[in-house]
Amino acid sequence: MLQNTLFDPSALRDSVTGRVVTAEDPDYDEVRAGFNGMIDKHPLAIIRVADDANVAVGIRTAREFELPLAIRAGGHSAPGFGSCDGGIVIDCRDLQDVIIDDEAATIACGSGLTWGQFDAVTQQHGLAVTGGRISGTGVTGLTIGSGSGWLERAMGLTSDSLTGVRMVTAEGVVVDSDDDPDLIWALRGGGGNFGVITELRFQLRRLGPIVLGGQRFYPIERGREVLAAYRDVMMSAPKELCGGLAFITAPPAPFVPEEYRGKVVAATIVLWAGAPEDAAAGIAALDALGEPIVDLVRELEYTELQMLMDKGAPAGKRDYFKGGFMSEMTDAAVDDIVGLAETVTEPLTQIICAPLGAHTQYAAVDETHSAIGHRNEQWSFQVLSLWSDPKDDVDQKAWTKGAAEVMSSHSDMVSYPNFLSADEVADTETAYAPTVYRRLRMVKDRYDPNNVFRINNNIAPSEVAVV
Numbered sequence: 001m002l003q004n005t006l007f008d009p010s011a012l013r014d015s016v017t018g019r020v021v022t023a024e025d026p027d028y029d030e031v032r033a034g035f036n037g038m039i040d041k042h043p044l045a046i047i048r049v050a051d052d053a054n055v056a057v058g059i060r061t062a063r064e065f066e067l068p069l070a071i072r073a074g075g076h077s078a079p080g081f082g083s084c085d086g087g088i089v090i091d092c093r094d095l096q097d098v099i100i101d102d103e104a105a106t107i108a109c110g111s112g113l114t115w116g117q118f119d120a121v122t123q124q125h126g127l128a129v130t131g132g133r134i135s136g137t138g139v140t141g142l143t144i145g146s147g148s149g150w151l152e153r154a155m156g157l158t159s160d161s162l163t164g165v166r167m168v169t170a171e172g173v174v175v176d177s178d179d180d181p182d183l184i185w186a187l188r189g190g191g192g193n194f195g196v197i198t199e200l201r202f203q204l205r206r207l208g209p210i211v212l213g214g215q216r217f218y219p220i221e222r223g224r225e226v227l228a229a230y231r232d233v234m235m236s237a238p239k240e241l242c243g244g245l246a247f248i249t250a251p252p253a254p255f256v257p258e259e260y261r262g263k264v265v266a267a268t269i270v271l272w273a274g275a276p277e278d279a280a281a282g283i284a285a286l287d288a289l290g291e292p293i294v295d296l297v298r299e300l301e302y303t304e305l306q307m308l309m310d311k312g313a314p315a316g317k318r319d320y321f322k323g324g325f326m327s328e329m330t331d332a333a334v335d336d337i338v339g340l341a342e343t344v345t346e347p348l349t350q351i352i353c354a355p356l357g358a359h360t361q362y363a364a365v366d367e368t369h370s371a372i373g374h375r376n377e378q379w380s381f382q383v384l385s386l387w388s389d390p391k392d393d394v395d396q397k398a399w400t401k402g403a404a405e406v407m408s409s410h411s412d413m414v415s416y417p418n419f420l421s422a423d424e425v426a427d428t429e430t431a432y433a434p435t436v437y438r439r440l441r442m443v444k445d446r447y448d449p450n451n452v453f454r455i456n457n458n459i460a461p462s463e464v465a466v467v
């Protein structure tokens with residue numbers, strides 16, 4: 001085995017067709033940056049892989065020199081899994097190929113797409129899958145860590161619609177999940193534990209390009225009444241009525257009445273995902289929430305709706321998340337959620353309540369299809385704290401943990417793998433049912449017994465301790 005001090009990036013440059021970025025390159029800082037400004041990792045080399053062969057070289061080199069190996073797609077991992085110190089990053093951003101079969105409503109795409117890029121190409125065909133709520137998030141990381149989004153009531157989690165992948169294993173072998181039902185099952189929620197994905201395939205559904213939807217704001221003073229009414233409407237509304245309710249800070253924009261600018265508001269994100277002719281009647285149930293202070297619900301492009309929250313989540317901010325599920329949103333939970341929203345001090349922090357429900361597509365999937373359980377839950381929620389100043393790190397994390405503490409009386413605080421925070425990653429197991437975790441470990445043993453892919457929500461193989 002070679003010493004990692006002997007690692008020479010120029011040799012790597014000769015072995016791959018993609019670009020190799022190191023600390024000597026002027027754009028090194030730009031290329032290594034991820035979404036979370038708190039993460040500041042310095043890899044020895046970032047390989048902007050151009051194909052499967054480049055990926056295999058990256059894996060082989062990391063193993064040969066005993067270097068840490070990280071995989072990056074959209075760079076949105078809150079704990080910073082998309083990079084590493086003193087190791088190699090396999091950066092998939094340049095894998096951008098797309099093939100759409102309009103008739104079959106399917107897509108095969110490179111693993112480097114963001115949701116903005118994915119939605120732009122699928123919407124040219126009036127096709128969609130549940131996508132991330134922020135358009136810069138990577139399709140790959142979001143999908144294989146579950147994939148929760150505004151469309152989940154109508155279309156299930158993103159990973160539920162993942163039908164296949166091409167992947168390079170720890171041994172540098174290119175495999176296709178069509179040859180292994182265990183592998184595609186594991187990738188529906190088991191994360192980047194099994195290899196480097198270079199292509200993903202999805203079953204899409206018809207939607208758009210124009211949809212009825214948008215945002216409505218309600219004053220925080222009516223927050224309890226609005227959230228309770230939203231709960232009551234969404235638990236019986238058809239699954240085509242999609243979206244969520246987020247407590248956000250109203251921007252200083254002309255469309256917001258002056259007295260509400262910079263104040264926390266209850267914001268519904270409305271999206272009708274059924275037949276367009278049923279849309280107006282379908283969303284009318286939300287009139288029960290009363291008169292909004294801002295009503296931006298209209299016919300708009302689905303791609304625009306998917307970017308509604310982007311301004312509230314700019315890259316480079318510091319972020320820390322907690323999330324969970326509720327089997328029921330009780331009045332006491334409503335009270336506590338609004339109480340927490342009233343204590344938000346950072347303008348970009350959000351508390352999102354996402355309605356699920358027994359009659360939805362989310363609930364129609366079981367653990368034979370997906371590693372993600374929690375299908376009997378009625379709500380998921382995320383406390384997404386974002387702030388700018390490093391001086392606030394301690395306070396903001398403490399506030400977020402405090403919020404989780406409050407919510408723990410309404411939820412067992414297990415979450416989607418995508419929303420595990422940095423201090424929970426050692427407890428990856430808690431995100432899965434025990435039988436599911438055992439099966440995930442069996443797949444891990446088969447594909448990565450040496451835990452080469454360990455910078456992630458790690459599923460430790462049977463024989464190797466997590467390093």
Ligand SMILES: Cc1cc2nc3c(=O)[nH]c(=O)nc-3n(C[C@H](O)[C@H](O)[C@H](O)COP(=O)(O)OP(=O)(O)OC[C@H]3O[C@@H](n4cnc5c(N)ncnc54)[C@H](O)[C@@H]3O)c2cc1C
Nearest residue numbers: 072073074075076077081082133138141142148192197456
């Ligand atoms: C602002 C923001 C908004 C978010 N919104 C949502 C949301 O609406 N719904 C939701 O479900 N989640 C959401 N998340 C969480 C997000 O889905 C996860 O952090 C996800 O891992 C990000 O994927 P990425 O590709 O952007 O990240 P990266 O940091 O690039 O990758 C994260 C991890 O994914 C794995 N991975 C990435 N690419 C590959 C590959 N090619 N092969 C194998 N493994 C790979 C690796 O383990 C990698 O470390 C959000 C996060 C942020 C910061």
